[in-house]
Amino acid sequence: RTTCEGIRNRTLADLDVWLDIFEERATASGAEVLWARDGEEVGRLVVDIARRHGVSKAAKSKSMLSEEAHLNEALAAAGIRPVETDLGEYIVQLAGETPSHIIAPAVHKTIEEVEALFAKEHGRPIETRTSADIPDMTREARQVLRQHFLTAEMGITGANFLIAETGTAALVTNEGNGRMVTTLPKVHVVVTGIEKVIPTLEDFATLMRLLPRSATGQSISNYVSLLTGTQREGEHDGPQKTVFILVDNGRANLLGSAYQDMLRCIRCGACMNHCSVYFSLGGHAYGWVYPGPMGSVLTPLYTGIENALDLPHATTGCNQCGSVCPVRIPLPRLMHQLRTDQVERGLRPLSERLAFKAWAWLAGRPALYRWLTRRAARYLSWLAGEDGRIHIFGLAPGWTAGRDLPVAGNRTFHELYKARKRA
Incomplete structure (x- = not known):
């Protein structure tokens, strides 16, 4: 962990240098490198690439930055169909929802909900399956997604890391969809943040000792893909066009700030x-x-x-x-x-600021503070009655609108502490 922290810190200290090296090496390998200031620019760039290559369908591997950029919405508005191919992302897309976890996007869905969703979206009567069987549903999704892999003209992925010394995108997946998205379509677009760059392959190997373990508890993920350039002469798969879109979207503002440490995040x-x-x-x-x-x-x-x-x-x-x-x-x-x-910056509500000022004033006067807390404890205990709960309380209407407010008792901490010392 100390070594990986050091790798990320050293990279961020000279981020512009490593990004320039990555651009130089990636371009030399046959890829194109573009830069995007924000999510809106990401959408414009991807749509432009898609139109230039006659793309009507884009198969996507899981990418949190594409969620930041609302890329699916931008593609759909341009008449291009985006299809999520990570199983969790696919389920969420069919449901018209957003991911609830960055590693397991559909963790909030029950088996029964997914079964009903598949039956509806795949045009199959729900009665054709006797139970919500996970392997069976996975096979069904695989059959549907396979057709998208074979017919999509563009593949869109993120990148877990960008390796500067070789101009390589590292993609870590468990389902294999990343391999399909990056090898079958004629165009591959990598949309990723500028903070994902690391200096060397050796650094990548070190970080890979932590990423799968921290994300899923695996010693290594099922698929680790290192993607460099375009399809070379004599190769039978791979994209004819590879484009890296390196995105800022607020990241550069964190450099040199009190929040720079957050740029170390590896999204585990x-x-x-x-x-x-x-x-x-x-x-x-x-x-x-x-x-x-x-x-x-x-x-x-x-x-x-x-x-x-x-x-x-x-x-x-x-x-x-x-x-x-x-x-x-x-x-x-x-x-x-x-x-x-x-x-x-004065962004907290006035009532909250006044409450804390009042508390600070009272806390500086211990005798008055203890006298008032004793009276407050007795009053709350009286309001609660025998069951020890307040059902309606004007000072906390949001709380008591849906639940009771439990009361600790009619004696304060100071009173209990003194009684314990005497005992």
Whole structure:
């Protein structure tokens, strides 16, 4: 982990240098390298490439950055059909939903929901299968997706890493769809963030010791593809045209800032797999592409702090996310910094700011603070009655509209502490 953290830090320190090297080597191998400032520009570039090559259908491997750029919507608006080929992404696309996890996009769907969805979308009566059998449904999806692999004129993927010394895109998958998308269509477009570049193949080998283990618990994923250039003379598969679209979309703003550590992220999903808030809320509650602790930091940074005020507060402060991160991103500290920025920019509600000022004033007067908390404890206990729960409370209408408010008791911590000392 220390070595991988160092690789990512050294790369970010000279990111412009490594990106220039990658562009030079990728171009020398026969690929084209384009640059996109934001998601809208990504859509324009991909649509332009598709039109120049007469593309009517694009087969896609899982790419979080294409979700950032709303690429599917841009393609569909241009009359080009995007087809997700990762099974989880395919299920989510059929359902008209967004992924709830970056590694398992359809983890929120039940077997029965997927069975009904397949029956509806594949034009098959649901009664033709006696039970929701996962291997059977997987075979059905495979048959449908195979036709898309064979007929798509363009393949679109992300990249887990960009290797500067060879101009190579590294693609790590478990389903094999990445191989199909990158070898069968005549055009391959790689849409990825500028922070994905790493210096050497040796660095890639080191990072691969952590990525699958952190993402799925595997020592190595089923498929590791290193994609360099276009189809060469004598080769029987591979694209005739390869285009890399390297995307900023807010990443450059993090360089040299208090949030630069977030650019180390390798998108393994380990942080959300250990997050109690994520397990309680689910991925869709985070409101954008990235759920979990990584989303609580990335979403405000990429979409604007003022547009995601609640996310930095979606934490218990347990540091599980920080302790499991394979590249040691201090996620709790970054969320704390975002909360600090909100306060300094006056983005918190006036009622909240006044409440904290009142609490700070009281906390500086211990005798008055203890007297008031004693009275408040007695009052809340009286409101709760015998069952110890408040059913309707004007100071917390949002809470009591759907649940009871439990009351701790009619004695404060200071009273209990004194009684214990006397005992």
